[in-house]
Amino acid sequence: MPQIRVDDVEKRFGEVQALSRVNLDVERNEFVSILGPSGCGKTTLLRIVAGLIPADGGTVYVDDEPVTAPRRNMTLVFQNFRLLPWQTVEDNVGYGVRLRGASKKEARQQVGPYIKMVGLEGFETAYPYQLSGGMQQRVGLARALAIDPQILLMDEPFGALDAQTREIMQEELLRIWNATHKTVAFVTHSIDEALVLSDRVLVMAARPGRIIETIAVPFDRPRDPAHLRAQPQFTELRMRMWELLRGPEQAEAASG
């Protein structure tokens, strides 16, 4: 059975059909990207999967149970980091651990390996405002990993970072994924990012938001992004996704 199953999910915001009959499966230990232009409902879809907002129709199943609220084995990484400004790096990383009943001190002891995993050793007692954007998202990632969830939901987690930092973070995520093999649903609007990271890419279109294509990414792991980008097959897939994203409706919408 798939770990995440989205079954005929619909969502409206007033007059706008945000999601129209969306179906998808994510297998255990699979890395799936949801790729689409802005406004296609990909973030909405992820928020429904996370149990943050209800669907208007259809059902999301995680481990065969319908999702009605946030689940303990699933954590979300946000585009805008959402660190607690009044807490240090180690206490931010320990947030979920504390919510599961650990004291502040116990949580600090438990998060050590995760701080190391994201390369933030030596910054344990720094405050978020003292960190760069990339480092802040390392904290966000460590916080999500620290409760050892089976599923990571990532909502354009590197979207707020500059191009260089973004590529570094992609490599970090590949390395961490190789070590932990979480089930990942990763929302992005970057074709390159989706190809570098995923086993499978679901391409979405807007108005109404829907999945128009599923593309398997055939590259072996562990991956070296620089090497990957140089392969002809990478360029081919890139072109194909680009055509899908700018499909007939998009071209029509752009011309008014």
Place this chain on the structure above:
Amino acid sequence: MARADDPRVVWAVRIGFAVLVLIVWQAAAAWFGANFVASPGGMVTSAIALVRSGELLRYLLPTLGVLSAGFAIGVVVGVPAGLAIGRWQRLYWLSEGPINLFYTTPMAAVIPVILVILGFGASTKIFIVFVFVVFSVIINSAAGIRNVDGDLLELARSYGSSELSRWREILVPSALPFVLTGIRIGIGRALIGAVVAEFYAGIDGVGYLIIQYSNRFNVAAALVPVAVLVALGVGSTTLLKWLHRRLTPWADQAGTG
């Protein structure tokens, strides 16, 4: 960026201006006569006399008692009330109007009425100080909660947090700077409430001392307790600003969030 502020220059400017004010003040007192303008020198002499005789302390102690009791109750009642009003929408709808009404009412105008109803004892004055303090504390505490970043509350929800943990991890630390600001505003209002209550009650306290000396045209002596009140207000406000910086080290730099 502006040029670096050399603290020596900053203080030279401040002290220089203060000295200038004192010189002009002393000259004005000599020109108009001490009955109309108390000279700085005259005030120092009066202050020494008031301290030596024990009169200042005797009148100051009841004021301090009323102030600290009324202020403490105002904070202890105002902070939880404000936090609750900020968090629960229905409570907010219910209380917003009345609280703004009380906050904008010139409380000094109501003091005679309160004294007539409740009597002239210390507990009435404590109540008056409480009323002066509590609304600014409530309003600012509620604003602190309503100002909480919705994204952080959603983060909490996505981690399956309880309401209690939301208070501890997010709501209280986020509202803290607002709460401290409300308390700081409350200090100034507490001083006004205490002194005006003593003007009317006319039994003891520095307010009564000020009235007594003013009625005898001893301006210099009347201004001594005023100076004490100023020192008290500035001192506690400075202490609170320091506390603010200590408790919320992130707040100065985190402006852009």
